[in-house]
Amino acid sequence: MPRKSDIESAFHHAIRLEQSGRRTVTTADFVRELEKVNWYWSQKEANKWIEFYVTTFKDVSTQEGDARTFMLYNPNGGL
Structure with a gap:
């Protein structure tokens, strides 16, 4: 049975x-x-889950669509 806590771990x-x-x-x-x-x-x-729950990654995808890439960034200045 899937557990909600497993979602963050999978990320x-x-x-x-x-x-x-x-x-x-x-x-x-x-x-x-x-x-x-x-x-x-x-x-x-x-x-949708990444966009809602993960604030330290931004979308850096180079193409349109659902196959996206997210990169960790420092929201306090710098990458």
């Missing part, structure tokens, strides 16, 4: 550290991690 497991030092999350990676804990969301549902 943290989806975070990737790039060679440049940026921390990013793709919608596809987040959905894949959710499936591991029995949550089956569309990319649109995953994006």
Whole structure:
């Protein structure tokens, strides 16, 4: 049975550290991690959750659509 607490955990497991030092999350990676804990969301549902509950990541997608990329940023100045 899926638990709500697993959603945030899945988000943290989806975070990737790039060679440049940026921390990013793709919608596809987040959905894949959710499936591991029995949550089956569309990319649109995953994006809605990220936009509502995660304030430290901003959308840096280069294309339109539901396959998006979010990057960690410092809201107090700087990236």
